[in-house]
Amino acid sequence: MDTTAKTTSLLLLMVLSFLGLGVAQNVTQRGAGILNVGAILNLQSLVGKIARTSILMAMEDFYEVHRNYTTKLVLHIRGSNGDNIQAASEAVDLLENYSVRAIIGPQKSSEATFVSDIGNNSQVPVISFTATNPALLSSNVPYFLRATLSDAAQVKSLAALIKAYGWREVVPIYEETDFGRGIIPYLVDALQEVGVSMPYRSGISQSANSDQVEQELYKLMTMQTRVYIVHMSSTIGSILFTKAKELGMMSDGYAWILTDGMANIINSISPLVLDAMDGALGVRFYVPKSKELGYFTTRWTMRYKQDNPNDPPTEPSIFGLRGYDTIWTLAQAAEKVSMINAISQKQQQRKNSTCLGTLGMSTIGPKLLDAILQHKFKGLSGDFDLTNRQLQFSIFQIINVVRSESKEIGFWTAKGGIHRNLNQNGYKDTYLNSIPDLSPVVWPGEANIVPKGWQFPTYGKRLRVGVRTSGYPEFMKVERDPVTNVTTATGYAIDVFEEVLKQLPYAIPYEYVAFDNAQGVSHGTYNDFVYQVHLGVRNFGSPI
Incomplete structure (x- = not known):
């Protein structure tokens, strides 16, 4: 073996050992077997493709480290095409015909609403690392776990940013889906706490075409508010910013803020769209940098290109990293649960019952759920702890889109507020100050002066x-x-x-x-x- 090969092998072992908290631990003979796991993703979407590559790599990496584990996950990936009914149908098929004992996904919040009910009735844990709608509560469906944060977690960082720049009004632009609407009540409350009002809410259909988006933007131009919070997926968001640039709304005097929905995958968005977004701010989850993460990203990029040869280069993003860590958590939990007699007990037959009413109940579901909740480790995405049925609060990074690239300008934490650096002393609620402690921002139109947040409407009574x-x-x-x-x-x-x-x-x-x-x-x-x-x-x- 040459020097390069040895180095590569050592690096891979270092990464996998880091993630597994050491090489395989002593294995107890509590029952050998397999645990079927379903994964429901929109395989036509960017996030779905990123997640697919990540979970496949996680499977390979985990069992490369834990070769002597007696229980192995077997993955069954299904596509939902972003459709709620198809996602539910795939879940039923996975439960009935493949006896899955856990489901990863589905991707969208609206899909997760359907599938979490199915999983709950069958005592099968459903773990989504992309469904962020705060309305998805584990108190209603205890077998639903959120391997990410709900959108309610980011609203205070958005309010802090708006208050810091002295803006008094803001208009949210969101897609008309469960994901898009879910954040609004929490955003309203957070803004009211800092004295900021929301004079208008701009909801745009997920299926809106360019003309429809343009019509809504013209309506916004007739209003005086010039600060917008964009909360939507990259598909409709790309249309929005492209049209906004055409209409002159990405120019001096305007302020645009991205929520983590787009900010998390900013480096995977088309260069043409990124050019249109020039000057926008964004809030996204912060992932600590490490040698292990850097090496994984290099391997992941090569693998993604193999899986999607016709797609432009992209990055794993927080969604890919959390998908990876989800597999590691599930694999560790599966090893702790005896697979002996892991069958589905058929529910009592009822007249006129549907296939949903006759699905079996997993006999190992409660134990598997407990094992997932108890497992904590430091993964590629940071501390991974589902004790409260969703990840704990994390740090938010504030970015500025400059010349088709994302530039880090600061951070926000619940304790420290807004700060340029994480290690800064003397934390305080910075959003109460007149000037935020952030790196200089390049605003739309390459302006260096903070937009005042309002201007005379294009139309209207005088x-x-x-x-x-x-x-x-x-x-x-x-x-x-x-x-x-x-x-x-x-x-x-x-x-x-x-x-x-x-x-x-x-x-x-x-x-x-x-x-x-x-x-x-x-x-x-x-x-x-x-x-x-x-x-x-x-x-x-x-x-x-």
Whole structure:
């Protein structure tokens, strides 16, 4: 064996030993056998492809380290095409015809709702590392485990970021799915805590085409708020940003913030779409860097290219890493559970019952679930602990999309708030400060100045402000352009009025309406002038 081969073998052993917390432990003879495991993924999607490569590598790596384990996982991968009914159908097929004792996935939150009920009735653990809808609660379906965080975990980091930059209003743009809608109630509460309002909610159908997305963006352009939180999958999100750039909404004055749905896979998005997203901020799960992770990423990239030769290069992302760690957890749990008499007890037959009503109940389900909940280890994605039926809170990384790349600009933690570096001392709730402790941001339009968060709408009614020439021109003077017929006003009173408008956290488009005739002569006394407001006069001399 040459030096390179020896080095590679040593590195592989180091990675696998790190993940397995040492080479195989003493094996007790509590029953040899296999444990069938189903995996339900949308194999046509980027996340689904990433997950497939990751779980296959996890299977190979785990048993390379634990060669003398007596219980082996046998994986059965099924595609859902992102359809709830098909995902449920695949789950039933896996339970009836392949006797699976655990199901990984499904990928979407709406699919997980269906499959978790099936798994719960059959006492088969369902472990999803991608379903983030907070409505999926293990208290309702105790056999559902979330090998990730719910979207409720990230809302405080989003609120902190918005507060830190002094924005007072924000509009969420989300896809009309369980995943998209699930975050909204939690986001509303988090924003209210820091004094930020949500004047409008922009829901976009998952099946929306470019024209429909464009129509919604035009609607947003008629509003004054210019800060958007984008919570959607990469498919519809790519259309959104491409159209936003075409319409001039990725320019100076706009602020865009990505939730972890897109931010986690930012480096796997098309370069053309990344170019359109230039200047956006993002919040995503933080994965500690390590030599083991670096070596795994190199191997994973080569394997993904073999599995998907026609796809552009990508990275494992947090979804791939958590899929990998899920397999390791499940394999360790399977070894602790005796497979002797691991059969399904058929539920009592009932008249007019469906196949769902006659599915068997796993005899090892409760023990397998307990073993999964008790197993804790440090995986590629970080600390992997499902004690509370979902991963514990983690650190969020704040990124800035600059020149088609993601640039790390800081972090957010529940205890420390926003900080540029994780090891910074003197933690405090940074979002209460006027300037966030982050690396410099390149905003849309390559601007270096923080967007004020609002501007005059493209369309809409204007505030009509009555003005009249005073006996003291330095106090107020009114003039009308003879060509454009536009009224202008100057003087101390006007300066005060316009300065007050600048201090408001929202835009008020306005125009001056003169109470003077073309020769600059007033239509009446000052009392007559003020009384026009009571009369509802739009143009002096004609009622509304």
